Amino acid sequence: QSVLTQPPSASGTPGQRVTISCSGSSSNIGSHYVYWYHQLPGTAPKLLIYKNNQRPSGVPDRFSGSKSGTSASLAISGLRSEDEANYYCLVWDDSLSGRVFGGGTKLTVL
Amino acid sequence: EVQLVESGGGLVQPGGSLRLSCAASGFTFSSVYMRWVRQAPGKGLEWVGRIKSKADGETIDYAVPVKARFTISRDDSKNTLYLQMNDLKTEDTAMYYCTTSLWSGEILKVDQWGQGTLVTVSS
Numbered sequence: 679q680s681v682l683t684q685p686p687s688a689s690g691t692p693g694q695r696v697t698i699s700c701s702g703s704s705s706n707i708g709s710h711y712v713y714w715y716h717q718l719p720g721t722a723p724k725l726l727i728y729k730n731n732q733r734p735s736g737v738p739d740r741f742s743g744s745k746s747g748t749s750a751s752l753a754i755s756g757l758r759s760e761d762e763a764n765y766y767c768l769v770w771d772d773s774l775s776g777r778v779f780g781g782g783t784k785l786t787v788l
Numbered sequence: 789e790v791q792l793v794e795s796g797g798g799l800v801q802p803g804g805s806l807r808l809s810c811a812a813s814g815f816t817f818s819s820v821y822m823r824w825v826r827q828a829p830g831k832g833l834e835w836v837g838r839i840k841s842k843a844d845g846e847t848i849d850y851a852v853p854v855k856a857r858f859t860i861s862r863d864d865s866k867n868t869l870y871l872q873m874n875d876l877k878t879e880d881t882a883m884y885y886c887t888t889s890l891w892s893g894e895i896l897k898v899d900q901w902g903q904g905t906l907v908t909v910s911s
Contacts, residue, residue: 722885722901722904728889734898734899774852776835781832
């Protein structure tokens, strides 16, 4: 059971906008940067968002991140079939003195 | 080209030990923080630990489930990261990834992961 709570699943149709939430506390999201990864089965994770809302070079602007208080969100607009993957948030936690991943959200493109 | 290549995985009995290696190339290894992340079969990602650069004291942080059993180290002369795993438990069965981030000031330039090495703990 992670200290970061993500919905286990999310879905949308092509072209839609979907959001994935990551809920934490003052010891993690409330005081540290949030990172977002996605992972296709059998492959290494790929970074989508760093420092709450920054996109690495090469990540489409369809992906955006935000943070408010002790919660963060990843938004994907113009949903595509290739966005079907597992999505994870990652934050440092002061209580654990380490980084922690959310439990992951499986995104299905209908 | 930035590259991380893990090795050392395999089958080990409960209570046994294993040492993983991660060979780095294409960047200044000694300047960066290095991390281990694992993923049990069919499960989510789990942060294992991190070692800072020598310039930042080579401080090491571990996830609670592995603290006191796992040891992270680095050999900057060999551009290699290690994960010594002792007293292995069946729940340590996972793909183990080494990973790092390369920064230019406040801009993240590269977030690199290896291909992973599989550790199976079973009798």
